[in-house]
Every structure is written in C-alpha cells, then in structure tokens.
Amino acid sequence: xxxxxxxxxxxxxxxxxxxxxxxxxxxxxxxxxxxxxxxxxxxxxxxxxxxxxxxxxxxxxxxxxxxxxxxxxxxxxxxxxxxxxxxxxxxxxxxxxxxxxxxxxxxxxxxxxxxxxxx
Amino acid sequence: xxxxxxxxxxxxxxxxxxxxxxxxxxxxxxxxxxxxxxxxxxxxxxxxxxxxxxxxxxxxxxxxxxxxxxxxxxxxxxxxxxxxxxxxxxxxxxxxxxxxxxxxxxxxxxxxxxxxxxxxxxxxxxxxxxxxxxxxxxxxxxxxxxxxxxxxxxxxxxxxxxxxxxxxxxxxxxxxxxxxxxxxxxxxxxxxxxxxxxxxxxxxxxxxxxxxxxxxxxxxxxxxxxxxxxxxxxxxxxxxxxxxxxxxxxxxxxxxxxxxxxxxxxxxxxxxxxxxxxxxxxxxxxxxxxxxxxxxxxxx
Numbered sequence: 001x002x003x004x005x006x007x008x009x010x011x012x013x014x015x016x017x018x019x020x021x022x023x024x025x026x027x028x029x030x031x032x033x034x035x036x037x038x039x040x041x042x043x044x045x046x047x048x049x050x051x052x053x054x055x056x057x058x059x060x061x062x063x064x065x066x067x068x069x070x071x072x073x074x075x076x077x078x079x080x081x082x083x084x085x086x087x088x089x090x091x092x093x094x095x096x097x098x099x100x101x102x103x104x105x106x107x108x109x110x111x112x113x114x115x116x117x118x119x
Numbered sequence: 120x121x122x123x124x125x126x127x128x129x130x131x132x133x134x135x136x137x138x139x140x141x142x143x144x145x146x147x148x149x150x151x152x153x154x155x156x157x158x159x160x161x162x163x164x165x166x167x168x169x170x171x172x173x174x175x176x177x178x179x180x181x182x183x184x185x186x187x188x189x190x191x192x193x194x195x196x197x198x199x200x201x202x203x204x205x206x207x208x209x210x211x212x213x214x215x216x217x218x219x220x221x222x223x224x225x226x227x228x229x230x231x232x233x234x235x236x237x238x239x240x241x242x243x244x245x246x247x248x249x250x251x252x253x254x255x256x257x258x259x260x261x262x263x264x265x266x267x268x269x270x271x272x273x274x275x276x277x278x279x280x281x282x283x284x285x286x287x288x289x290x291x292x293x294x295x296x297x298x299x300x301x302x303x304x305x306x307x308x309x310x311x312x313x314x315x316x317x318x319x320x321x322x323x324x325x326x327x328x329x330x331x332x333x334x335x336x337x338x339x340x341x342x343x344x345x346x347x348x349x350x351x352x353x354x355x356x357x358x359x360x361x362x363x364x365x366x367x368x369x370x371x372x373x374x375x376x377x378x379x380x381x382x383x384x385x386x387x388x389x390x391x392x393x394x395x396x397x398x399x400x401x402x403x404x405x406x407x408x409x410x411x412x413x414x415x416x417x418x419x
Contacts, residue, residue: 002304009311013318020322023330040338089343095370096343102365119339 039093045118055087067118075109088114125163125241125286126151126228128257133285141246141290156231162238163291164220164228166272167257169240170194171218171295173267179213189217196221204295207243209268216243216269218295225297238297242270246290254283263289347375350402350413357391359384364409374414375402382408 031037035054038044048061051071057080062070076084081101088099098115123143125133132151135143149155172190183189183206188198202225204218218240228238241256247263253273254261260273260282273280283289345368358377362384367376379385389406396404402413 002308006304006307006311009308009315013311013315016315016318016322020318020326024326027326027330027333085345085348089345089348091343092340093338095341096345097371098367098369099345100365100367103363105361 036092039091039119045094055084057084064115068115069118070113070115072111072113074111075104075107076112077109081110081112084112091116094118121161122146123161123163123291124156124159125165126168127165128167129227132156135286135291137291141292143286143289143291145285145287151231153231157233159232159236161293162228162232162236163241163244163286164238165241165257166259166261168224168228169218169220169242169297171216171240171242171269173214173216173243173269173271175212175214175267181215183215188219189215190219194219202297204240204243204297207295209294212266212268214267214269216267216295218243218297220297229299234299236299237293239291239293240295240297241286243295244291244293245270245286246292248288248290251280252283252289253280254286254289343370346370346373347402347413347415350415351375353395354392354413357395358388362388372414373416374412377411377413379409379411385409385411 038047038050038054044050046061046063046069048059051061052059055071055073057073057076059071059073062072064070073084085099085101088096095117096114097117098113100113102111102113104111121137123135123137125135127133130150132149132155134146134149136146137143172193174189185205186203187206188194188201188203189206191198194201196219200222201219202222206215206217208215220240225238229236232238242261245254245261245263246268250263250265252263256270260280261270262273262280263270273282347368351366351368362379362381364378364380366378368374369376377385377388379388385406385408388411389404392404395401402415405412405414
C-alpha cells in the first residue's frame with residue numbers, strides 16, 4: 001500500500017511538473033504571439049519603445065495621468081495614415097477615446113494624436 | 120531518583136523508583152489506563168511481551184549491524200513481523216544479547232504509552248546482587264546469571280526456589296531497548312509527499328498561478344472601432360481637396376469634428392451634404408464658423 005502510494009505521489013509530482021512546464025510554454029507562446037501583451041503589464045504599458053514597436057511609427061507620449069495618455073505621431077506620410085488608424089482601432093487592452101488627424105500641407109503629411117485609457 | 124514503570128500484564132502496571140545505584144523500589148501497582156500510561160517515559164516489559172537470547176561468540180572481531188537479527192534462526196516469526204533491539208555486547212562477560220518481540224505485541228504497548236516511551240525488555244536489563252534471586256516475569260520465572268550478565272529462564276525442575284513477584288531490590292541497568300523507528304516505507308511516503316508538495320509549490324509559482332489568474336480574471340477587451348469613421352467615408356467625397364484642416368473622432372460623444380481651412384469651405388461642405396442629411400439616421404449636423412460637427416447617437 002505504501003509503495004503504491006509512493007509511486008502514485010511520484011507520478012503525480014512528475015505530472016505536475018510536466019503540466020507546469022506545458023502551461024508556461026503555452027502561455028509564453030500566447031504572450032509572444034500577442035503584439036499587445038505589453039498592455040497587460042503595468043510597466044510595459046507606459047513604455048514608449050513598446051508603443052513604437054506596436055504602432056510601427058515614430059511617436060511621442062504625453063502622460064496625462066497614471067492611466068491616461070496621449071500618443072502623438074508627427075509627420076505621418078499619407079500612405080501610412082490608414083495603417084496607423086487601423087492599429088489604433090485594433091488596440092484590445094486599452095480604451096481609445098479620441099483620434100485626431102491634422103493635415104500638414106507644407107510637408108504633405110499628417111499629425112495624428114490618440115487619447116487612450118490604460119487598463 | 121527517577122520513576123520507571125513495569126508492564127507485567129495487560130492488567131498490571133507497577134511503578135518503581137530507581138536509585139542512583141539502579142536499585143528498584145516498588146512504589147505502587149496500578150491498572151494501566153490511557154491517563155496514567157501517557158506519562159510513561161521508561162517502561163520495562165515482562166517476558167509476556169518479549170523474547171530474548173544470549174550467546175558467546177568466540178570471534179572477538181564480530182560486530183553485527185545495528186539491525187542484525189543474530190538469533191533469527193531461533194525465531195518462528197518472519198523478520199517483517201518482528202521488532203528487534205540492537206545486539207548488545209556485555210564487555211564483562213563477553214556475551215552477546217538481543218531481544219525481539221512480535222510487532223503487534225509491541226504496538227499494543229506503544230498504543231498505550233506515548234511515542235517517546237523507551238521500552239526495555241526486563242530479561243536483559245534487570246540484574247540481581249546474587250545468582251540465587253529469581254523473579255516472576257509474565258508466565259516465566261527468571262534468574263539473573265552472573266556468567267552471562269543477563270537473565271535466563273529458571274528451569275521447572277528448580278521449582279522450590281523462592282520467586283519474587285516484583286522487582287523490588289533488583290537492579291536496573293539500561294542495556295537493551297526497543298525504540299520506535301520509522302519504517303523505510305513511511306520514510307519513502309514522507310519523502311514522496313515532500314517531493315509532491317515541493318513540485319506543487321514550484322509549479323504554482325512558476326506557471327499555474329499565472330494561468331489560473333488569467334482564467335479567473337481574463338483581461339478586458341475593448342472595442343475600439345471608430346463609430347464615426349464610416350460617416351467620414353460617406354462624406355469625404357464632398358470635401359474639396361485642401362479644404363479640410365483636421366478631423367477628430369470622439370468615441371465618447373460619438374462625434375466627428377471637421378475643421379476646415381475657412382468658414383466658407385465649411386459652409387460649402389454643409390450645402391453639399393444637405394441632401395444626405397435628409398436620410399433616416401443621418402448624423403446631427405452643427406456648424407460654427409470653420410467647424411462642422413457631425414454627431415451620431417452612441418449606444419450606451
């Protein structure tokens with residue numbers, strides 16, 4: 001009986017370890033596949049580099065408050081405007097409140113700003 | 120002076136005081152109860168509960184292991200059903216001695232006492248001042264032998280010898296004892312349980328907590344599709360090239376604000392879209408100088 005219990009416990013331990021590694025691997029894969037996973041991390045969600053990577057545009061961030069920020073992209077060329085607007089609309093883990101497009105006729109470009117609330 | 124108990128039979132428990140010399144003095148006789156037995160630290164058990172043997176081994180280099188059963192061939196019980204004392208060597212007599220008892224028998228004693236109780240088989244721990252003193256130990260009469268340094272069973276042929284009913288006046292020297300040992304099996308169960316707990320803790324901290332939290336509290340997913348962008352697409356054909364300065368989409372208000380380069384351009388735009396404004400569900404139109412605001416109803 002004790003031998004049986006010992007074997008069961010050891011198998012359960014192995015099973016647990018396997019499950020743990022499996023969960024870690026799959027959650028890592030999910031995180032790596034999700035371009036917006038940085039928004040679920042309190043540090044990552046305010047990092048300029050993370051936003052630049054996601055929006056694929058040169059931007060600046062104006063931190064209005066702890067959870068409210070305004071992202072500004074200056075001099076966005078005409079052919080990139082649509083993609084940038086789509087990226088703002090596809091944000092999953094933050095609330096988009098305002099999106100403003102301002103034409104810059106001299107430079108034939110747009111200045112785009114978006115106001116967002118973080119989770 | 121310390122106390123030592125002697126379990127004579129399941130119904131008789133004697134209490135002795137032990138002097139510095141080891142001499143025993145009977146204090147009282149009780150019936151063993153859970154209350155008085157739980158305090159016992161040292162317990163002598165009569166021959167009713169244990170067997171023993173002694174032998175002289177000529178090879179002085181002989182050193183048995185602590186768990187050796189040096190009288191295994193004399194026992195009818197199987198090794199796994201027996202509890203052994205460590206083999207004890209009497210330096211004075213050069214005799215080896217060992218006691219053994221059926222597991223069930225010793226368990227019945229330990230069930231009565233506490234886990235800390237050390238049990239001494241009296242045949243190997245009681246001595247007398249002379250060879251003629253005998254005592255009643257369970258169903259047997261025992262006699263201390265100076266030759267071996269241990270006790271032996273008094274042959275029935277010597278039935279005329281005076282036999283003491285108690286151990287009053289005898290000497291106690293703690294040579295051989297039964298100690299409660301954890302079995303290898305329970306050790307392996309304990310070890311595997313610890314391994315299991317360690318694995319569970321590691322896995323919880325490593326990944327499971329994160330997974331469970333994500334499952335219990337999934338992140339809120341926002342729908343950020345701009346509600347007024349479709350309106351902009353409908354109206355953008357009516358905006359002259361270079362007339363629009365900026366456009367702002369406000370999700371909260373459900374509005375789209377178009378700012379033209381001049382008031383005239385704004386008015387021109389308004390005039391162009393007047394026809395569209397007659398449609399059902401058309402956005403509410405406001406104009407203020409160079410600014411045109413189109414607002415749709417936002418579902419709450």
